[in-house]
Amino acid sequence: MILILLIAILLLGGIFAAISARWSTQLPRWISLAAIAVDLLLSARLWAGRSLNASKAWYDEVDWNWVPNFGIHFHLAVDGLSFLMLILTLFLGIVAVLCSWTEIREKIGFFHLNLMWVLAGILSVFLAMDLFLFYFAWELMLIPMYFLIVIWGHERRVYAGTKFFLFTQCSGLLMLIAILALYFLHHQATGVYTFEYSELLGTTLGSGAELAIMLGFFVAFAVKLPVVPLHTWLPDAHTEAPTAGSVILAGLLLKTGGYGLLRFVIPLFPHAAHQFTPVALVLAVIGIIYGAVMAFSQTDLKRLVAYTSVSHLGFVLLGIFSWNALALQGAIMTMICHGLSTGALFVLVGGLQERMHTRDLNHMGGLWAVMPRLSASALFFCLASLGLPGLGDFVGEFLVLLGSYKVSVALTVFATFGILASTFYALRMMQRAFFGPNTNSWRLPDLTLREGLIMAVMILGLLWLGFHPQPVLNTFAPAMDNLQREIQMAPVALRRQP
Amino acid sequence: MNATDALALLPLFLVAGTAVVVMLGIAVKRSHELTVGLTLTGLAASFLSVCAVARLVPRQVTSLLLIDRYALFYLGLIIASAATVAVLSHQYFAKHDGQREELYLLLVLATLGCGVLVTSVHFVSFLLGLEVLSVSLYGMVAYFKGRGQGLEAGIKYLILASASAAFLLFGMALIYAETGTMAFSSIQNLSLDRSNLALLLPGIALTVTGIGFKLGVVPFHLWTPDVYQGAPAPVSAFVATTSKTALVALLLRFLAAGTQQSKAMFILFSVIAVASMFAGNLLALRQNNVKRILAYSSIAHFGYILVAFLAGTTMAAGAVAFYLVAYTVTILAAFGIVTVLSTSESDAADLEDYRGLFWRRPVLASIFTAVLLSLAGIPATMGFIGKFYILASGANASAWPLLIVLVLTSVIGLFYYLRIVVTLFSAVPERQSSMQRLQWGSAFVLGGLAVLLIWFGVYPAPLLNLIRATIGGLN
Numbered sequence: 001m002i003l004i005l006l007i008a009i010l011l012l013g014g015i016f017a018a019i020s021a022r023w024s025t026q027l028p029r030w031i032s033l034a035a036i037a038v039d040l041l042l043s044a045r046l047w048a049g050r051s052l053n054a055s056k057a058w059y060d061e062v063d064w065n066w067v068p069n070f071g072i073h074f075h076l077a078v079d080g081l082s083f084l085m086l087i088l089t090l091f092l093g094i095v096a097v098l099c100s101w102t103e104i105r106e107k108i109g110f111f112h113l114n115l116m117w118v119l120a121g122i123l124s125v126f127l128a129m130d131l132f133l134f135y136f137a138w139e140l141m142l143i144p145m146y147f148l149i150v151i152w153g154h155e156r157r158v159y160a161g162t163k164f165f166l167f168t169q170c171s172g173l174l175m176l177i178a179i180l181a182l183y184f185l186h187h188q189a190t191g192v193y194t195f196e197y198s199e200l201l202g203t204t205l206g207s208g209a210e211l212a213i214m215l216g217f218f219v220a221f222a223v224k225l226p227v228v229p230l231h232t233w234l235p236d237a238h239t240e241a242p243t244a245g246s247v248i249l250a251g252l253l254l255k256t257g258g259y260g261l262l263r264f265v266i267p268l269f270p271h272a273a274h275q276f277t278p279v280a281l282v283l284a285v286i287g288i289i290y291g292a293v294m295a296f297s298q299t300d301l302k303r304l305v306a307y308t309s310v311s312h313l314g315f316v317l318l319g320i321f322s323w324n325a326l327a328l329q330g331a332i333m334t335m336i337c338h339g340l341s342t343g344a345l346f347v348l349v350g351g352l353q354e355r356m357h358t359r360d361l362n363h364m365g366g367l368w369a370v371m372p373r374l375s376a377s378a379l380f381f382c383l384a385s386l387g388l389p390g391l392g393d394f395v396g397e398f399l400v401l402l403g404s405y406k407v408s409v410a411l412t413v414f415a416t417f418g419i420l421a422s423t424f425y426a427l428r429m430m431q432r433a434f435f436g437p438n439t440n441s442w443r444l445p446d447l448t449l450r451e452g453l454i455m456a457v458m459i460l461g462l463l464w465l466g467f468h469p470q471p472v473l474n475t476f477a478p479a480m481d482n483l484q485r486e487i488q489m490a491p492v493a494l495r496r497q498p
Numbered sequence: 499m500n501a502t503d504a505l506a507l508l509p510l511f512l513v514a515g516t517a518v519v520v521m522l523g524i525a526v527k528r529s530h531e532l533t534v535g536l537t538l539t540g541l542a543a544s545f546l547s548v549c550a551v552a553r554l555v556p557r558q559v560t561s562l563l564l565i566d567r568y569a570l571f572y573l574g575l576i577i578a579s580a581a582t583v584a585v586l587s588h589q590y591f592a593k594h595d596g597q598r599e600e601l602y603l604l605l606v607l608a609t610l611g612c613g614v615l616v617t618s619v620h621f622v623s624f625l626l627g628l629e630v631l632s633v634s635l636y637g638m639v640a641y642f643k644g645r646g647q648g649l650e651a652g653i654k655y656l657i658l659a660s661a662s663a664a665f666l667l668f669g670m671a672l673i674y675a676e677t678g679t680m681a682f683s684s685i686q687n688l689s690l691d692r693s694n695l696a697l698l699l700p701g702i703a704l705t706v707t708g709i710g711f712k713l714g715v716v717p718f719h720l721w722t723p724d725v726y727q728g729a730p731a732p733v734s735a736f737v738a739t740t741s742k743t744a745l746v747a748l749l750l751r752f753l754a755a756g757t758q759q760s761k762a763m764f765i766l767f768s769v770i771a772v773a774s775m776f777a778g779n780l781l782a783l784r785q786n787n788v789k790r791i792l793a794y795s796s797i798a799h800f801g802y803i804l805v806a807f808l809a810g811t812t813m814a815a816g817a818v819a820f821y822l823v824a825y826t827v828t829i830l831a832a833f834g835i836v837t838v839l840s841t842s843e844s845d846a847a848d849l850e851d852y853r854g855l856f857w858r859r860p861v862l863a864s865i866f867t868a869v870l871l872s873l874a875g876i877p878a879t880m881g882f883i884g885k886f887y888i889l890a891s892g893a894n895a896s897a898w899p900l901l902i903v904l905v906l907t908s909v910i911g912l913f914y915y916l917r918i919v920v921t922l923f924s925a926v927p928e929r930q931s932s933m934q935r936l937q938w939g940s941a942f943v944l945g946g947l948a949v950l951l952i953w954f955g956v957y958p959a960p961l962l963n964l965i966r967a968t969i970g971g972l973n
Binding site: 066067068069070107135136137139140142143146147150151158161162165166169170173174176177180181183184 | 958
């Protein structure tokens with residue numbers, strides 16, 4: 001039941017926030033914060049109740065008949081992987097509410113309605129264990145996100161929002177066809193019509209069909225992740241979205257792609273995914289280097305941060321398709337740490353934009369003297385982003401590289417160049433924006449208490465993940481053991497050179 | 499024909515009786531409210547009788563009409579949508595002077611034509627139903643004599659519909675020449691791949707031309723945008739939903755068994771489906787008139803329906819039925835919004851009329867947004883379940899190329915739906931057009947349609963059960 005409550009509280013919180021905007025501009029914000037806080041408490045209960053039924057695969061689950069004519073169930077369940085994503089969602093949800101506290105001044109009620117509903121959609125994606133329900137949530141989270149971009153975004157918001165929607169919808173429909181193909185093939189094999197994840201797991205498929213269906217899923221997740229030829233929506237959407245939108249896009253929506261690969265592509269289609277490994281690895285490395293190079297050449301600060309996401313999420317793809325424990329652990333660490341570090345960078349850039357009304361690096365410079373606290377936080381997250389040991393991102397990317405080294409030395413070397421390049425873009429950003437002379441004579445207020453609080457929490461989070469990542473890895477362990485079992489079931493040679 | 503047969507025809511008798519009563523009513527006292535009241539009462543009685551006769555069926559009444567669960571399902575849908583159109587017309591015509599009452603007479607007659615179409619199993623009843631429908635529609639489309647666009651639309655519809663009726667008659671003649679009977683079952687019993695192809699295939703092709711015209715699928719679609727634009731908004735709603743529903747129901751009955759397995763027919767319908775999906779969605783991209791956008795989108799939607807129809811499995815009939823219900827609800831709500839926003843001078847058709855609507859009338863704009871998302875097939879709306887059902891029946895039949903086309907074109911379609919959504923949510927313009935007062939009748943209808951749209955989009959099981967219980971009998 002807790003799982004239903006988690007989603008319902010967010011949905012209702014959004015509605016109440018929208019209604020309360022009639023009376024006060026502060027009320028929607030507090031209601032949203034309260035709803036997410038209650039959700040966090042409920043997840044803590046979930047975590048506490050977990051040890052009691054350790055024998056079961058799920059911490060908790062809800063399974064209702066939904067559309068019996070098609071064998072569709074309303075099946076939510078949470079395991080270690082989902083739980084990590086759940087916590088990340090709620091945490092970044094709070095950050096998103098806080099960082100739009102002063103930025104959003106118009107249509108506040110409707111803004112919070114969309115914010116809460118996009119969080120609810122993302123939560124459902126992480127919890128859905130019925131493929132129909134998964135697709136339902138997958139599409140549903142787009143609409144509030146679309147509104148966040150086109151109503152509260154920056155100059156080219158309509159273009160960016162529409163592009164984002166079209167890319168995701170097209171790939172999503174391909175996934176729907178793949179889901180349906182799997183559904184009918186499973187019926188052919190077993191005589192049962194079902195969208196249930198656990199029942200579809202062992203479906204025997206012809207190798208051609210398996211590859212085609214796997215590609216249908218892969219494209220949908222690759223658009224979200226993003227994998228390089230399908231990434232073009234990302235810089236636009238991230239740049240034009242309001243700060244909260246960028247935080248959610250980078251921190252959570254991209255993670256749904258990685259989550260989908262881990263949850264669906266690898267376990268459902270182990271053989272096809274194995275066949276596809278060389279392509280995926282090469283795409284991953286291209287993404288890492290391409291993202292870093294593009295980030296280096298941007299002058300729009302937000303666009304720069306957006307391209308770093310392309311680079312970092314390349315490591316996730318690399319880790320997932322390296323097929324070993326180290327790399328998988330690295331992938332999940334990278335997903336979580338990227339959520340924090342890039343989320344924080346977007347909050348900082350949003351703060352800069354709110355103060356300076358520009359995101360252009362050419363108009364900045366010398367800001368350290370003006371806003372020491374903001375600049376120091378920026379330095380911290382830049383260092384996290386370039387992979388400074390002791391911070392979370394380093395752990396993730398290092399583990400991925402260790403794992404991928406076993407698969408392909410050449411690709412690992414190239415991926416390492418990506419880390420090198422990240423040093424360039426991160427330091428360039430610091431140097432251009434915060435150091436040097438203050439040529440434009442900016443006089444700006446430093447971080448407020450609210451912003452400082454966000455930064456402090458995120459800094460602590462990254463330090464904790466950097467020095468003591470074991471709790472995260474332990475939480476992920478059971479889910480990873482299942483993945484490992486799938487990998488062992490697939491007889492294809494692991495050490496294939498692409 | 500005995501008493502039970504007559505009882506089985508009760509829904510049609512009641513619709514026909516309503517037409518007579520409305521006509522007499524107008525002769526006695528010309529009153530808008532009275533006419534609407536009579537119309538709605540008659541249609542409601544007919545709708546109830548549909549439920550009442552459900553236990554008498556299936557029953558063949560003469561060789562012309564077959565009343566079965568399939569027919570009753572579509573009869574119910576048609577009567578319900580006609581009643582919705584009547585309520586919307588009341589709001590629409592309330593602000594017009596002149597003789598408004600005859601519209602309801604024509605509306606009831608057109609509904610009768612649709613009713614005959616869905617029950618017909620014979621070319622004679624087919625033609626009778628079609629002509630009753632068409633002749634009423636000429637009058638309804640051109641109801642505003644003073645508006646140039648309305649007259650143009652009416653004449654255009656008249657000429658093209660007459661031409662297509664001629665094609666249809668010729669097709670029937672060819673089929674009759676070959677088979678010697680005019681019952682649909684005669685075609686179903688024939689194998690199409692034998693020597694009789696020379697007359698039969700052109701015959702069927704010409705018949706399909708006649709039906710294709712009414713459905714507005716490519717290449718018979720040229721009238722659609724002009725008629726949708728020129729006709730009064732509630733009449734456009736009727737043309738888009740009720741008349742097309744009846745024709746699809748008839749088409750399924752006509753080709754129920756066997757014919758779509760014929761290779762030639764399969765290719766013919768595939769070409770029509772693919773061309774409709776592409777043309778409808780591409781042509782809508784550059785329109786700035788909401789009624790024209792809806793017209794082009796309806797071309798595309800009937801392309802989608804043909805995909806399910808082509809799949810031809812046991813799922814197909816159910817998929818088509820669900821999609822038609824979803825489409826009817828969605829389009830009625832869409833034209834409902836247009837009706838409510840229209841002024842006595844002109845219909846609210848220009849995209850600019852909708853700019854910033856959400857910040858002025860949030861409820862109407864929210865309903866319109868739900869409608870557009872349903873047309874685009876986004877989850878939590880009926881349109882999504884409908885599209886899912888069509889994709890499922892296509893996947894079941896392994897019609898992958900058609901499904902890929904469906905996906906690509908519906909992404910194109912999403913673009914123009916999103917354009918309208920963006921307009922609804924953009925900043926309110928300086929010059930605001932005066933807002934029409936919402937009558938309680940249309941408020942009730944719009945609210946009801948919106949609830950249906952979301953309710954069956956989230957929990958479609960009851961409607962799916964009803965469809966399985968009724969339509970399932972066809973196969």
